[in-house]
Amino acid sequence: MDDAPARPPARRLRVAVYSGVLAAALAAAHLLVARVSSGGSEQVLLHVLLSGTAAVGAAALAAQRVRRTEADLATLAFSDVLTGLANRALFTDRLELALRRTARSGGEVAVVFLDLDGFKAVNDSLGHAAGDRLIREVGTLLQSAVRSEDTLARLGGDEFAILVERSPGVEEATRIAERALAALAGPVDLGGQRVTVSASIGIATGDVAATASSLLRDADNAMYWAKGAGAGRYVVFNPQMRSAAAERRQLETDLWAAVDGEQFRLVYQPVVDLGSERVTGFEALIRWDHPVLGVVLPEQFLPVAEEIGLVPDIGRWVITQACAAAAGWRRDHPTAAGLSMAVNVSPSQLGSPGLLADVRTALEASGLPPSALVLELTESVLVRDPVLAAERLHELRSLGVKVALDDFGTGYSSLSHLRQFAVDILKIDRSFVGSIDEAEAMPAILRGLIDLGHTLDLQIVAEGIELERQRTQLRDGQVGLAQGYLFAAPLEHTDAELLLLGGVSTPAEGTGTATPA
Incomplete structure (x- = not known):
């Protein structure tokens, strides 16, 4: 033949x-x-x-x-027109030839499957021309990671693959994956815009018994495991991943149905003034009422929604519902006249050109004053593209909304970031609050974070308070606001309203002690 x-x-x-x-x-x-x-x-x-x-x-x-x-x-x-690399057709052809050669000479063939992390956010925020330029730059960077006898291909979109021939076992493929991750570690200049990029990588090996389609599918499944474990890593395929991949595909299908079928709802965790112990606001948290799985928490489905491009739609719904709830409580209950509402913003939301319009529309439709809305972002979201983040935060704050830096102190904190991003509120991560449980005095690092916030004249919110000792030390340490199960667990809409009227959370949700606003 x-x-x-x-x-x-x-x-x-x-x-x-x-x-x-x-x-x-x-x-x-x-x-x-x-x-x-x-x-x-x-x-x-x-x-x-x-x-x-x-x-x-x-x-x-x-x-x-x-x-x-x-x-x-x-x-x-x-050939791929955009990068000049091999395309899917040539890659598949060479993979089939390599597998046929293993029948004559023995050995194994490996496929290294790469998918860029956060590529959609670049496309949405900087435009498709910038996205195309990023794909070309990535193709160039990846060429430095492969051997002369390997085939590097762009399969389509933000997916690349490397064919590793004549490699006993998986060792050479993992070395190539490590070199690929290292090549993508630095920022990429897109004509004045510097963005960071990483990849999730799946590796699969096969011999004469494998087919090109099965080897690509297995490497793709391993890539999804890598992406689920966090950006910028590789995973080697094992057969147990096939069932997990099927579950993942089902979850994607179910998420699309959830958006169309109104299967989401919000719960509200109180924000409490540590001095008066009165409720000053709520943080809106999403829940998915899955028709088969029951209640699905956001950490279980939002990463998948982020990857398939659904987060902007879900985020728009959250902002709209949260603003409507806060405006209604402020209007109906005189004691809640100053109530605030906090909403989490994801990486793809921050990068979406429609975020500003979504916020403005939600505020206008609900009648909620802009100063009553708090948008919470983690530091990792901001440092992904600092220039764009600073620009977007400036636009949001120009509407009058407040910006909170969530999980403060967990890895990216620096004074330059606080100045660059011009936030209003620092939310100290629960891991620092938890350290109070074992200490007679406030831990030095927690004391330093609080002092930094005071120096910059920022409002401070402590997360994850569960013990009386934590409340006492934080209050004595001049922390103004707090959240945690000591006060109340996240509440359904009706229970949150009862709390504002003078009730407390039910035993099933926690034994809250906060008083109404």
Whole structure:
């Protein structure tokens, strides 16, 4: 069997051109017979010689055009137009050949499957031209990670693959994956915009028993495991992943149905003034009432929603519902006149050009004053693209809304970030609050975070308060606001309203001690 891929378009063109040349030659021969029979043999002989020379020249030009067109067709058929790398068709063809060679010589073939993390956010925030440029830059960076005998391909979108041949076991494939992650570690310049990029990588190996489609599918499944474990890592496939991949695909399908079928709802966790112990606001938290699985928490489905592009739609719904709830409570209950509402903003939401319009529309539709809305972002979201984040926060704060830096102190904190992003509120992560349980005095690092917030004249909210000792030390340490199960668990809409009216959370939700606003 011929190992080279078939090229039927070029073959058809070659036949057509040669047929045309043959037709011209036959026409010249017919003319010769006609002229000789009429007595003009000398002139006709010269004409035929000249015609023959012209026909040979035409045939040579035609053959040259065929070869050039054939090369162009091969490039179009087997190369990615954007990056110049091999495309899916050529990659699959070479993978099939490699697997056939293993039948003759033994050994294994490995596929390294890469999917960029956060690519959709770049496309949404900077435009498709920037997204295309990022894909080209990534293709160039990945070439430094592969060996000369490997095939690097762009399969489509933000997916790349590397074919690793003649590699016993998975060791060489993992080394290539590590080099690929290292190559993508630095920021990429997109014409004045510097963005950070990472990839989730899946690795699968196969021998003669494997097929190209099964090996690609297994590597793809492993990639999803890597993405679920966090950006910028690789995972080697094992057979147990197949069932998990099927569950993941089902979850994606169910999420689309959840958006259309109104299966989401909000619960509200009180924010309490530590001095007066009065409720000053709520944080809106989403829940998914899955028709089969029951209540699904956000950490279980939001990462998947982020990857398939549903978070902007879900986020728009959350902002709209949260603003409506807060506006209604402020309007209906005089003691809640100053109530605030906090909403979490994800990476793709912050990058979405529609976020500003979503916030403005929700405020106008509900009548909630902009100063009563708090948008919470984690530091990791902000440092992903600092320039865009600073610009977007400036636009949001120009509406009058407040911005809170969530999980403060958990890995990216710096004074320069606080100045660059111009936030209003610091939310100290529960891990620091939890350290109070084992200490007689406030831990030094927690004291430092609080002092930093005071120095910058920021409002401070402590998360995760569960013990009386934690409340006492934070209150004595001049922390103004707090959340946690010591006061109340996240409450349903009706229970949150009862709390505002003077009730407390039910035993099933916690034993809250907060008083109404």
